[in-house]
Amino acid sequence: MLNELLDRRYKVTDTLGSGGFGQTYIAEDTKLPGSPRCVVKHLKPSSNDPFTLQVARRLFDSEAQTLQQMGTHPQIPQLLAFF
Template sequence: MSEKILGGRYKILQPLGSGGFGETFLAEDTQFPGNPHCVVKKLKPQLDNPSIWPDACRLFQREAEILSKLGIL
């Protein structure tokens, strides 16, 4: 995989999976000391109906907040 940086921070190492709302990658945090590995999920809903975007964004944000509280992010 060619070197790809998401958000100017996360160096993508390999894809882990994808689903209806996004893609998940194993990445390296280039802005954290030691460049630790992490998991990055990129919101990319495959929706034909743009009115669903607000709900997709809300659910994506909620998932990130829950994972952060659990210490997974």
């Protein structure tokens, strides 16, 4: 996924970490001046079991909705996009 351009906007530059339901990457927002860095979270469950996929997707969606509802705060990540 390194150097890949996601959503024609976010250029993945480095791997940040991984967990049970996905991986996180450092990316550059190529559509903003100065290409500020951001974090991209990629849903990638460790199992292809249908139940696990369903739970992972639900948790991923729930996290995005919660971040969107929280708005902006210096202690909380800001949701920039969901795709």
